[in-house]
Amino acid sequence: MATSNESKGSGQRILLTLALWVIPVVAVVLGSRQWLPPLASEHGAGIDFMLHYLLITVGGLFVIGHIALGYFVWRFGGQERPAFRLPSFRTERNWSLVPVLVMALVAEGGILVLGLPVWAKFYDTAPPEDSVTVEVTAEQFAWNVRYPGRDGQFGRTDPKLLSLSEPLGLDRSDPATRDDIVGLNEIWAPVNAPLHVRLRAKDTLHSFFLPNLRVKQDAVPGMTIDFWFVPTKEGTFELACAELCGFGHFEMRGLLHVLPRDEFDNWLREQSPPQ
Numbered sequence: 001m002a003t004s005n006e007s008k009g010s011g012q013r014i015l016l017t018l019a020l021w022v023i024p025v026v027a028v029v030l031g032s033r034q035w036l037p038p039l040a041s042e043h044g045a046g047i048d049f050m051l052h053y054l055l056i057t058v059g060g061l062f063v064i065g066h067i068a069l070g071y072f073v074w075r076f077g078g079q080e081r082p083a084f085r086l087p088s089f090r091t092e093r094n095w096s097l098v099p100v101l102v103m104a105l106v107a108e109g110g111i112l113v114l115g116l117p118v119w120a121k122f123y124d125t126a127p128p129e130d131s132v133t134v135e136v137t138a139e140q141f142a143w144n145v146r147y148p149g150r151d152g153q154f155g156r157t158d159p160k161l162l163s164l165s166e167p168l169g170l171d172r173s174d175p176a177t178r179d180d181i182v183g184l185n186e187i188w189a190p191v192n193a194p195l196h197v198r199l200r201a202k203d204t205l206h207s208f209f210l211p212n213l214r215v216k217q218d219a220v221p222g223m224t225i226d227f228w229f230v231p232t233k234e235g236t237f238e239l240a241c242a243e244l245c246g247f248g249h250f251e252m253r254g255l256l257h258v259l260p261r262d263e264f265d266n267w268l269r270e271q272s273p274p275q
């Protein structure tokens with residue numbers, strides 16, 4: 001009787017140990033497959049590097065933790081009565097503190113060392129002189145897109161002028177407005193040149209998300225948020241709203257067209273003919 005109970009107990013122990021060892025390994029192997037959309041921007045390589053660093057280090061700690069847990073189940077799980085030796089206060093403190101510090105150093109330290117320079121380049125540097133500037137105004141549920149046109153200056157806008165036919169509240173009496181190029185849900189940009197986005201919102205929070213370009217920035221009513229990035233691949237990429245902004249949030253889909261420089265210049269000329 002005792003023998004069959006014992007063997008049943010040891011069977012469960014081995015199963016539990018195997019589960020503790022196999023599940024995290026399978027999870028990490030599955031998780032480390034290629035799951036990011038193909039990269040299409042310059043700074044995105046730094047973001048991808050940081051994500052992979054975190055996956056490897058945190059995934060490694062996860063596996064090591066489970067191997068230790070499985071070992072304890074396998075080694076001590078068969079004891080009739082749970083028994084333990086009370087460790088000294090110092091031992092217990094060290095075994096608690098050291099893993100916490102190591103994990104903080106590996107994960108947070110890695111983010112600071114690898115991530116901060118990418119962040120700083122994205123946010124703390126002014127757009128280069130040769131940037132193409134585009135103003136994107138998010139609203140429920142669309143992206144209003146505006147280029148300054150030939151004069152390189154955006155015309156004046158005024159919230160008092162907002163109407164269905166004037167979704168940006170453009171002041172048509174301002175001479176700088178005349179050559180502004182206004183569009184909806186489509187952004188055009190030259191490849192390998194900085195694109196400077198001036199992001200605004202009309203009604204509520206939205207988030208300007210270009211997954212392929214590793215760009216995600218909240219749009220906040222009352223603020224104009226400037227950032228820039230360099231698209232490195234020609235093609236058409238999805239622009240999504242990454243902030244649940246209302247019932248039509250799912251249809252707030254735009255496109256970014258990245259063109260060779262001459263094609264972009266042609267497009268710009270067609271949109272803004274000389275006056």
Ligand SMILES: [Cu+2]
Pocket residue numbers: 138139141205206207241242243244245249252
């Ligand atoms: Cu939105």
